[in-house]
Amino acid sequence: MAAPLDFEAPIIEIENKIAEIKNMSSLSDSDMQREVDSLQKRLERVKANIYQRLTPSQKLMVARHPERPYTLDFIKLMFTDFLELHGDRLFRDDQALVCGIANFNDSPVMVIGHQKGRNTKENIRRNFGMASPEGYRKAQRMFDLAERFNRPIITFVDTPGAYPGIEAEERGQAEAIAKSLMMMAELTVPMITVITGEGGSGGALAIAMGNRVLMLEHSTYSVISPEGCASILWKDASYAGRAAEALKLTAQDLKELEVIDEIVNEPLGGAHRNHHQIAHNLKTAIARHLKEIKSLAPKQIFEQRYDKFRNMGVFAE
Amino acid sequence: MGITDFLLEKITKVSSQKKDMKENIWSKCSGCGEISYRQEIEDNYQCCPKCDFHFPVSAMQKIDYIIDPHTFVEFDTGIRSLDPLKFKDSKKYPDRIKAAVKKMDMNDAFVGGMAKINGREINIGGIEFGFLGGSMGSVVGEKITRLVENAIKNHRHVITISCSGGARMQESILSLMQMAKTSAALAKLRMEGLGHISLLTDPTTGGVTASYAMLGDVIMAEPKALICFAGPRVIEQTIRQKLPEGFQRSEFLLEHGMVDIVSHRKRWRKDITRVLDFFGYN
Numbered sequence: 001m002a003a004p005l006d007f008e009a010p011i012i013e014i015e016n017k018i019a020e021i022k023n024m025s026s027l028s029d030s031d032m033q034r035e036v037d038s039l040q041k042r043l044e045r046v047k048a049n050i051y052q053r054l055t056p057s058q059k060l061m062v063a064r065h066p067e068r069p070y071t072l073d074f075i076k077l078m079f080t081d082f083l084e085l086h087g088d089r090l091f092r093d094d095q096a097l098v099c100g101i102a103n104f105n106d107s108p109v110m111v112i113g114h115q116k117g118r119n120t121k122e123n124i125r126r127n128f129g130m131a132s133p134e135g136y137r138k139a140q141r142m143f144d145l146a147e148r149f150n151r152p153i154i155t156f157v158d159t160p161g162a163y164p165g166i167e168a169e170e171r172g173q174a175e176a177i178a179k180s181l182m183m184m185a186e187l188t189v190p191m192i193t194v195i196t197g198e199g200g201s202g203g204a205l206a207i208a209m210g211n212r213v214l215m216l217e218h219s220t221y222s223v224i225s226p227e228g229c230a231s232i233l234w235k236d237a238s239y240a241g242r243a244a245e246a247l248k249l250t251a252q253d254l255k256e257l258e259v260i261d262e263i264v265n266e267p268l269g270g271a272h273r274n275h276h277q278i279a280h281n282l283k284t285a286i287a288r289h290l291k292e293i294k295s296l297a298p299k300q301i302f303e304q305r306y307d308k309f310r311n312m313g314v315f316a317e
Numbered sequence: 318m319g320i321t322d323f324l325l326e327k328i329t330k331v332s333s334q335k336k337d338m339k340e341n342i343w344s345k346c347s348g349c350g351e352i353s354y355r356q357e358i359e360d361n362y363q364c365c366p367k368c369d370f371h372f373p374v375s376a377m378q379k380i381d382y383i384i385d386p387h388t389f390v391e392f393d394t395g396i397r398s399l400d401p402l403k404f405k406d407s408k409k410y411p412d413r414i415k416a417a418v419k420k421m422d423m424n425d426a427f428v429g430g431m432a433k434i435n436g437r438e439i440n441i442g443g444i445e446f447g448f449l450g451g452s453m454g455s456v457v458g459e460k461i462t463r464l465v466e467n468a469i470k471n472h473r474h475v476i477t478i479s480c481s482g483g484a485r486m487q488e489s490i491l492s493l494m495q496m497a498k499t500s501a502a503l504a505k506l507r508m509e510g511l512g513h514i515s516l517l518t519d520p521t522t523g524g525v526t527a528s529y530a531m532l533g534d535v536i537m538a539e540p541k542a543l544i545c546f547a548g549p550r551v552i553e554q555t556i557r558q559k560l561p562e563g564f565q566r567s568e569f570l571l572e573h574g575m576v577d578i579v580s581h582r583k584r585w586r587k588d589i590t591r592v593l594d595f596f597g598y599n
Contacts, residue, residue, distance in 0.1 A: 162527075162546065162547075164546070164547030164551045164552050164555050165547075165552060165555060165556060166552060166556065166560070166564070168546070168547075169545055169546060169547065169552065169564075169565060170573050171573070172531075172573070172574075172575050173527070173546040173547070174526035174527040174530075174531045174544075174545070174546035175531040175575060177496075177527040177528075177546070178496075178500060178526075178527050178528050178529070178530070178531040178532050179531070179532070181496060181497055181500035181501070181528055182500045182501075182503060182504045182507075182532055183504075184497075185497070185500055185501035185504040185505075186504045186508075201484075201493060201524075202484075202493070202496060202523075202524055202527045202528075202546070205493055205494075205496060205497060206527075209497050209501075221490060222489050222490055222493070223484045223485075223486060223488075223489045223490060223492050223493040223524070224484075224486055224489075228551075229486055232486070233406035233407070233486065234406055234407065242406075243406075246402070246404050246405060246406065246489075247402075247486075247489045247490075248402045248489055248490065249489065249490070254490055257401065257402075257490065257491065259490050259491070259494060305501075306501050306505070309494060309497040309498050309501050310462065310498055310501065310502075312455075312491060312494035312495070312497070312498055313454075313455030313456075313458055313459050313491055313494065313495060313498065314399050314401040314455050314488075314491060315396050315397060315398060315399055315455045315456045315459055316396070316397045316398075316399050317393075317395050317396050317397070
């Protein structure tokens with residue numbers, strides 16, 4: 001189990017107590033059950049209390065929780081017969097971004113998503129979910145495949161951002177992201193995007209131009225990380241908490257700003273506590289949106305997406 | 318991907334250079350340190366006669382270097398930024414905008430419109446770095462999108478001139494969405510069989526590079542301009558190494574296949590004319 005989040009201490013305490021009681025042999029079965037039941041009730045109350053009042057920084061910690069379900073977890077829980085497709089045909093296979101074909105409620109779809117690792121070894125392989133140009137170019141191949149064979153695309157966004165490294169710059173990180181945006185804008189097949197964890201800037205947007213964009217309840221999405229924002233505007237990364245407030249990066253903020261279409265509820269205490277529950281909630285939501293978009297003609301699907309992003313922005317005239 | 322410190326330095330540098338130029342008949346080059354007559358620099362498209370260092374100039378000046386004289390008709394001058402996020406760091410966002418409007422005498426960081434090149438109509442626009450580091454928020458994104466949509470309506474090619482610290486942090490997610498919006502508009506332009514020439518000037522970074530600016534059918538870069546996605550400081554912090562000389566400059570991008578031409582200011586009009594001739598006119 002990963003290190004618990006600070007603000008979860010009261011939850012962990014009760015959870016430990018429950019485990020302790022269950023291990024005590026001195027209590028009779030009925031006594032134990034009574035104790036456990038009452039603690040369980042208290043646990044639910046405490047969880048609800050804490051999770052209904054998360055600050056933006058705390059939400060960011062939940063969004064980055066190492067036990068949070070990642071793309072491959074969602075694929076396992078929501079799709080069948082996943083076949084991963086590798087490589088950009090130009091340079092290499094970027095494992096920070098996974099792609100493949102799968103069945104969603106028995107019909108074929110293309111799945112694309114960032115992939116983080118749960119330990120150091122995995123994270124080196126996955127580059128902490130930060131894709132390089134070859135990752136985005138692999139996604140472009142998949143956009144093209146889906147378009148040609150008229151299959152819907154479902155994308156899962158969970159990245160700190162596109163990788164800021166020498167090689168990534170040399171191979172055109174900016175061009176790779178820009179081209180992806182243009183290709184998504186051209187699609188005539190349905191595309192549903194889910195922000196599952198961290199929606200980090202251009203690296204997130206590069207696979208996030210869905211006809212519908214959903215966010216999990218405790219996920220975040222912003223133009224820059226609060227740490228990056230703080231070090232530029234406050235000249236001090238320790239102001240990240242204030243930057244997180246200012247950036248309006250929670251799912252609730254983004255729904256209010258009309259940038260996303262729906263917030264998908266997480267199980268009480270966060271998606272990391274129950275992968276099956278969140279997968280169930282999300283699958284239901286995706287199926288509903290997909291059905292609506294599928295009912296449109298290809299030209300309408302293209303126009304709907306264009307109008308959606310065309311109308312984003314707030315200004316006076 | 319937002320504005321990094323070096324950009325703030327750059328703003329100060331730009332304004333101090335402007336002051337120098339106004340007050341003296343001599344100017345010292347920030348590139349080679351040589352001193353030249355101001356008039357001589359001006360005649361050389363604000364480039365150092367000794368080393369060709371490109372002094373920063375305004376977006377409007379860049380447009381004027383390219384188009385037929387007095388043919389520019391500006392679009393959408395009335396669009397202004399709001400503060401949808403109620404953003405506040407050391408200053409409130411509306412105060413930053415107010416100061417920039419006063420300093421630059423323009424409503425936001427983009428100037429665009431129609432003009433003629435050799436008598437033929439095109440749509441052209443540029444980002445003004447002096448206005449909040451040329452950052453792209455809702456207004457810049459909207460103006461670029463309208464420039465492109467107007468070009469589609471009137472069947473004209475589009476020229477964009479970039480100079481930006483990236484997406485505007487003070488509008489967070491709404492700024493990010495301008496990347497999607499401008500790129501989608503260019504997708505439509507492409508479907509209509511019209512061309513986009515993207516001219517990258519010093520500096521072009523972050524969310525601007527990673528959207529419409531790298532989507533030119535032909536991409537031109539000013540010599541020695543910084544052009545990147547992640548700024549040098551961010552990369553140095555990530556890899557904890559010093560970056561090689563010339564990294565992320567125009568010539569580096571040319572070598573790595575990321576731009577078509579590195580073009581001196583005095584060649585802009587000529588090179589753009591060649592490309593427009595290739596695109597053809599109706």
